[in-house]
Amino acid sequence: MIIKIDTYAEKPIYEQLRDSIILGIASNQLEENEPLPSARNLAADLGINFHTVNKAYDALRAGGYIVMDRRKTAKIAPKRTEGTVLPVLIERLTLNAAEAICCGVDERAFAALCFESYIKIKVGNV
Amino acid sequence: MIIKIDTYAEKPIYEQLRDSIILGIASNQLEENEPLPSARNLAADLGINFHTVNKAYDALRAGGYIVMDRRKTAKIAPKRTEGTVLPVLIERLTLNAAEAICCGVDERAFAALCFESYIKIKVGNV
Amino acid sequence: MIIKIDTYAEKPIYEQLRDSIILGIASNQLEENEPLPSARNLAADLGINFHTVNKAYDALRAGGYIVMDRRKTAKIAPKRTEGTVLPVLIERLTLNAAEAICCGVDERAFAALCFESYIKIKVGNV
Amino acid sequence: MIIKIDTYAEKPIYEQLRDSIILGIASNQLEENEPLPSARNLAADLGINFHTVNKAYDALRAGGYIVMDRRKTAKIAPKRTEGTVLPVLIERLTLNAAEAICCGVDERAFAALCFESYIKIKVGNV
């Protein structure tokens, strides 16, 4: 899986990395139990700081996306099927909806947009 | 309209304020051309600093949510109807979808969730 | 002569008014010795504050564009023919040229642009 | 490159700093990808406040003159070659022409003045 980091972006690097991996998991580019590269290697590959990769891995572990074994080798966590949505996600969706409303997007267009985003990931078109 | 600020939250205060006002506009609690309180007054009301309110107002102005009349205080901008969605919003929606997928939420549940978020705002239930 | 004021613009109202009158003089829409409306009347016409008009008139008087008689009636000053350029104008031109250079505008395009601006005023096409 | 700040001038300090850097870029005293001093260091050097430098850097970033690499300090943006002129620049040029006309400067003198300003920067004589 190819990860792109934009060091000029407004979004912090560790968030870009974290979000890229979440997208990779959702689109099945990264599979259950698949090992992630070591923080040191990935940092070298991406041209970023070792601590930055660690921070992203920490965030992913806290979110249940990856697991670390004793030797701190990270791998993708088993799939979750509970289907419960975090409150923070609902809050973000609500704000996104509000912005869409302010831009004059009606409910059908918004629903279509959301659905499309979901499907695009599923078919790996991200 | 009542605005709540959580100074202990990790989200910056100016972003909380900005997002509250966006929600207020989307839910019609704040109407077109409605004047906003002066930065100093709002700061006093919310118990935060004048500059922090100014920063939120600046961000809203940059996003086209409010306009600044030099003769008066800021007011809510006229409604936009173009219905064009900013790329940054699509990116955020995509990440939301990815997180939902990782939590085991299927496409119907996700679509329902998005639709619900939109409608809740429209009926003022935020 | 028609003057437009944009109270939402970044530029202060008194500067907009001052600059409009300077443009009017340069394009001969306002002629030598032509009386200007009283500050009070102009303010009412434009929907702005009386003091704001006064401030613009003061600036114009300081710049030698208008003269005030004893009863404070303003009129357009006689034409100047000395052809000397103020240092502040040169400084502004220099900064404009620098911005043009940074945008990739070559010297011919810049010269053409300047010349065009001048001619447009002369033929009253402003 | 030497930057001079006049704290007594009517022009805000952050604008003086911003304009100095634009002039530096246009005159090639500051080259593509050249790193700028950190906001704190430059503030200390110039004897002004850290936030004031930040404001100037923000304005430069908004104008596309510099880019912020999250891994390092700000640096001069790659050169732009599109040659498109911003409307605001045209407006300023028009006002400059009007002032020149009012001072009795004819079109040749004005064109020469503009050309001279441009060339002076190019040869580094600013």
Added chain:
DNA sequence: GTGGTCTAGACCACG
């Protein structure tokens, strides 16, 4: 009285 600017000092996120 409004927002804009500047200064100063503090803390935190980021890398």
Added chain:
DNA sequence: GTGGTCTAGACCACA
């Protein structure tokens, strides 16, 4: 060590 955020208090331009 960097920039980002927040607070606080001051002065000024604007209307």
